Amino acid sequence: MVEENTQEDSIELKTFLSYLDRYNDDMIGICKPSTEVERNRKIRRYGRVFAKLAQEGKIVNCDPAVMTERDVRLFIAELRDVEGLQTSTQERALALMNSYFQCAGNYGAVLIARRKLKISVPKKEVEVLTDEEVAIIEAVLDNLPGWRMTVIQGVVIIALATGIRPGEIIRLGVNDLDLVNKTVFVRFPKGNGKYQDPHLVGILREDLIPKVEEYLIMRTAHLAKAGVETDALFPNLRNPGTYRYSDNALRQGMRKLSRICGFPFSTKTFRATFCTTVLDQDFDLLPSVSFQMGHSNEQTTRDFYNACKMARSRAKTRLIYSSVMRPDMKKEASERIRLARANGLLRHKDP
CATH class of the missing domain: 1.10.150 (DNA polymerase; domain 1)
Structure with missing residues (x-):
């Protein structure tokens, strides 16, 4: 319709x-x-x-x-x-x-x-977070105001804990979570009926389960206040048709979180970070990681991991370079420019 x-x-x-x-x-x-x-x-x-x-x-x-x-x-x-x-x-x-x-x-x-x-689409680079960046994001999540950002908090927690796709996360129902057995039922996987069927995946970061429980309490209070009942794990009261957030709304919220944290990432970045973090520690876990990520075969996961390794190298380079540009060094640079101008080495204004 x-x-x-x-x-x-x-x-x-x-x-x-x-x-x-x-x-x-x-x-x-x-x-x-x-x-x-x-x-x-x-x-x-x-x-x-x-x-x-x-x-x-x-x-x-x-x-x-x-x-x-x-x-x-x-x-x-x-x-x-x-x-x-x-x-x-x-x-x-x-x-x-x-x-x-x-x-x-x-x-x-x-x-x-x-x-x-003849539109030429450049190959999109994979983004991977460093351990320090993940720690910053987790710290920021505890201080986000408003329901929309509370939803983003819940999405990030599920993404970090499972490594499943953004589209699969946003379409989860509250009954798809089983915190006792530490599983998530991916009801609408990518390639549903083609190379992937609805399936269970594990919640691999058990330290995040209390965060999930906190989100569920806030979700219950939010729905009770509005007098709404819905199975959507991440309910959007402005969309009474399905009470679910669109992929576009999720991207907008994630861009806002990225600006708050001060470095670029999207919901997909957590998936790449999960893959790289696990396989860096033990590459023999490739079959398990491939299943968790919902890939059609292990070669897809292997290729994805190779792209992730290059992305993590870029992320570390960015982190190291940005940490070098400290405020005290900028102050020293400003002083050097002032002295250069005083000595006539630089003009006060460009011609």
């Missing part, structure tokens, strides 16, 4: 969304039901971009069945030049629009546009 919207949809947007119910029917058995809301949100968002282009007179029609490859190229230009989206996001937008347009019977527009655009 089409998501509810707080504002009246324009005629152009209604035209674009007219195939959404049919598209969702086509996705049954292909995509996980849990992804439908997020997928619809993206289609609606991209529909607004097309509607804006139509209202500005840049494209003639917002009907996916008859739109042209030129319309698609203008859409990508809007995402790139106005909204500043990266090439990887542009490519994902094209992939989603291709399947949506094909549902409307338009099999060529997006494919031709993609060939002409």
Whole structure:
């Protein structure tokens, strides 16, 4: 079903969304039901971009069945030049629009546009945290205000304790946690029904179980205050359809936590950190780590670990370099610049 919207949809947007119910029917058995809301949100968002282009007179029609490859190229230009989206996001937008347009019977527009655009997506580097950075994050988690950041705290704790994927974490139900047996039931794994089925993984950092218990107490109080009942482990009361946070909302919260901590990371970073930390200690644990991470085979885990080792080296380099630039050294540098200017070695103002 089409998501509810707080504002009246324009005629152009209604035209674009007219195939959404049919598209969702086509996705049954292909995509996980849990992804439908997020997928619809993206289609609606991209529909607004097309509607804006139509209202500005840049494209003639917002009907996916008859739109042209030129319309698609203008859409990508809007995402790139106005909204500043990266090439990887542009490519994902094209992939989603291709399947949506094909549902409307338009099999060529997006494919031709993609060939002409020649979007080159750089390989994304893996991020890994040092032990010191993990300690900083855990210390910061105890002082985060507001429910949204409490959710981020819970997500980080589960990520550190299990190494499972962000999408798997955000879709957990409260009954998927078994703190007595120290397990988490991954109900919606990546590749569900293809190379992965719902399965149990262990809570490997038992020292974090009290933190999970604290989060559950805060969750219960939050829901009781709002008078809401939901199975969602990380409930979002602003989304009464599923009461779950979207992947995008999770990324926004994690970016805020990253800024607070003072160094870059995302939810995926904890997964890479888990893999590297364990295999650095004992590489014979590769089969166990591969299962815990939900990889289709051990070679995937091996390749991922090799990328993680390089990322950890970069993280340590960053930490060492930043620690050298201490405030007292900056003060000394400022004094040297002052003396250089006094001696005529530097101008007071650039020409």
